[in-house]
Amino acid sequence: MGVILEVKNLTKKYGGLTAVNDFSFEIKRGEFIGLIGPNGAGKTTVFNLISGFQRPNSGTIRFDGKDITGMAPYKIVNLGVARTFQLVRSFKLLTLLDNISVSCLSSRGKKVAKGHGVDEYASTILASVGLVDKARIPPIILPHGDLRKLQIGKALGTNPQLLLLDEPFSGLSHEEQDVITDLIIKLHDDGVTVFMTGHVLRELMHLVPRVIAMHQGKFIMDGTPQEVAKNKIVLEAYLGKGEVFA
């Protein structure tokens, strides 16, 4: 299994504040991996840097051996790195089918959709995230759980190799979390490398075999959830929140 994502010495500063500080890690193809840290640790910034929505001050990001540091977001997507957002984003006035179609119309999505036709391909994806019966309605009237599914569907439309999921469980009930969890596991089984964040450890504990922990923009450790949970710095970082194993 080769390395799919290699992040080296990544640093991002906002004025005097260092959001991400000399951060390095590797992800292997087919891995299922989490990025944890308390609120404000810099997880979203890391995702923004990888997906190209922000440029790092220094450091390199290599995807599949190719340097993608500072590349335009849509180019990175078309190389095979798709992402979702912590706050759900959708095309409010388009139908769910069209929401997915947009991704299928990206240059990477098109290659897959070619044989089937965009609508058909988009329906398949919509079915896989469990929204096919709502294909003709716009997202403004969807419940939050469905919006999270739509997010993943939109990412899938671009046929990603690496999927970055930013807080995919945020704001969901336990039942909804379970549905999304099943969906993510299925995606991973299908061969997508999944990299997800979460600020509540419990969500990730039973899901991912490997976790990267960060705090105040810095890399703390890399290991199994059990190892991470025992780590002193991680515990300190979460201390007082009472959320570690809650």
Added chain:
Amino acid sequence: MNKKLNYKIYRSDENMERSTKRILAIVLVIAVAGAGLGIGLWFVFAPQESIFETPGVSGVSDDRLIKIGLLGGITEIQGEGNYEGAWLAAYNINQAGGVQVNGTTYYIGLVAEDTDESNPVLDVTKGVSAAEKIIEVDGAEYIIGGFRTEALKAYVEVVMDAKKLFLGTGASTDYFCGNVYGEAYSSYTRYKYWFRTMPINSSALGGSQITIMAYLGGYLSAVLAKPVTKVAILREALDWTIPMANALNTYLPYYGFTIVADIQYPITATATDFATYWNQIEGLDAQITIPVISAQGGLYMMSQYAALQPQCLIVGIDVQSQLDTFWTDTSGDCKYETIMQSVHRTNKSDLTIAFWDDFVATFDHEPLYTAVGAYDSVNLIADGINATGSFKAQRLITWLESFTRSSPMIGKSVTASHIAWNPSHDLEVGWPFGTTLYCQWQADGSKHVITSGNLLYPDSIVTGPISLPPWGIND
């Protein structure tokens, strides 16, 4: 049981309500369709009441009318003047018994449409639409008017398409007469319907300005006992001022003048801007300033002139200043300004003073140049129809063309004793043909025709001496 009954009653109520609504809706649809059809049919078939105004007479049937259409920005001074001049001429002709053609009496009928051309935010569709309406709907046979070149350029084509006689009373550019003859892309067959009756063309205005400068230079040098040679030009940044500025810049040096400044200002300039221009002009010791202004700048120019008192005399073009209300508009700040004006209350022709007094008595203000032009134009059309015994544009064109410099029309116009047209259908210029007067605002709150040293017009029609600002003239 009871419940069921209630329910039934309720149901039938609802049904009734529905059917009532349905009937109402059907009635509504039929009513709207009927009204639409009715309006449409009325529009097409209704006998149209005459929309022509017949000043001085009433109850004239449409087929006894000489239908004259007036085009201009009705709500602005040029268009208003055009209408007033035409109205007065029509009134006089109709009162005097109309126009006799082959034993039948015809009267002048007027209709006006608004081209909205004086609007600073110009929409040429308004002019084109007005021209189409006046010809195609109102049924005007002869057109009088036009002022702003950009707008007129569009709708003159509509009038030429319709082959109607168009007497221009407002635009001084050479362009329209150039269409008739003598310039690139001119086409006599297409544009022969255009004649200018007012004002004299912009190159002639340039010639007049150079002549008056030559005279004033000598006069002021003698009176002030010092050389008066420094001239500033202050003009609005519009195309029509370019030939004028070129002429001044080229020819004034031959008469010993130096152009110390040639300022172009945007037509949106404000009072503050004019203070700057005057300071600039004063800094260069200009002795005479030539304004070339058709739009709203004149007022600011004069208020700042009175406030800053630059030591120079103003002699040039300022259309706003042609209005008699300019004195009150500027609270007398326009004193000492000398401007070109086509007509004033003086014996330019034998008819001028009578016309002037008649006009002032009717409208309670002095006529603008478009009013004078429209007055002449209506008379020309009436005279032409009378003389040729025909209403055809082509006959009138031939008749108008018969007046040349060597065989002019004499004693018919209020603007000049002699009227004639050159091959491009432009007014012949130079006393006793079309000339411009130089009028100065003086202490009594009115304008006086000043001397041109017999160069532009004879001193016999001068109505007052030149008056110099008490704050002096630069060395």
Added chain:
Amino acid sequence: MSAKSLSKGKGRVKKKLSGSKSYLLNWSKTFRGRLTIICLIGLCLIPLLTQNRYYLGIFITAMIFSIFAASWDFLAGFTGQVSFGQAIFFGISGYITSYFIRYLYLPWWASLLIGSLVGVAFGLLIGIPALRLKGPYLGLATMVLGLIMFYTFLNVKFEPWLGGSEGISKIPQISRNAVETYYIHLIFMITSFLILIWIGKSKMGTVFKSIRDDDIGAEASGINLTKYKLIAFMISAFFAGIAGGLFAMHNRGVNPGVFQPLYSFYAIVMASLGGIATISGSALGSYFFWFAAELFSEWPDVSVFIFAIILILVIRFAEHGILKPVLERLKDIWDLVLGK
């Protein structure tokens, strides 16, 4: 290519065609479709009612501005790029069309095409700042660019090249026959609307709308914003250019006034009145505007005032324009008549 794959390809084309046919058939059976068809037939029959140049002229002006307003609606309603400088494309095409007719003696349709294509080039040019600017900033920037065009063409110094304050004149009409001119404009309007609506419904239209709804989301879906925004600007500029060229011919020439913010505002007002992101609403807005303008033509200042009040009322009570509510009311009444 094998015979099999060829026939397969043919089959797909056939399927697509029949698909669109049944779509049209279904559409023509809807209330909206029927009303549209009735309106179109009505427009076709107008010249039977009157051949008067003036009345047809109002329709022609309204049709020209329908295209212009629709071009703005396409950009703002579909792609979310609110331009206050739509007159740039309108004006430049007016100038180029006039120039080619007047000085190079090209036929009007060729000149119009060239004019519109130059409009497209300007669309590309103006689209570039749009890549970085959003919302009111884009509006402001495009308005300033429009003013720059206005003052550049007005500038006396450029008079020998750009025609100065009086522009280019003596452009012949498309046809001396008013009825013929009317039908040519009608064809232009219908064709433009069909193309714009078709693009709106196409996959590319979906991408445009996604940019309108959420540009970051669109980029995260792998959409090249630069490319699509520029394409949208170019398409919009093309149709604004068609309108500008027709406008120049209808008014026998152009002057720098065509670049005035006035015309950009006309487009915005008409499209907003009819309903943004509807395309056909632009026609409703434009007809309404020009009929009102002619009705009040004797009081041009008042007409602007009245129109402003109407617009304020529309924005207050029907912020998505009058097209949709009017259609709904009409449908309600019609359903009642049919007893549904």
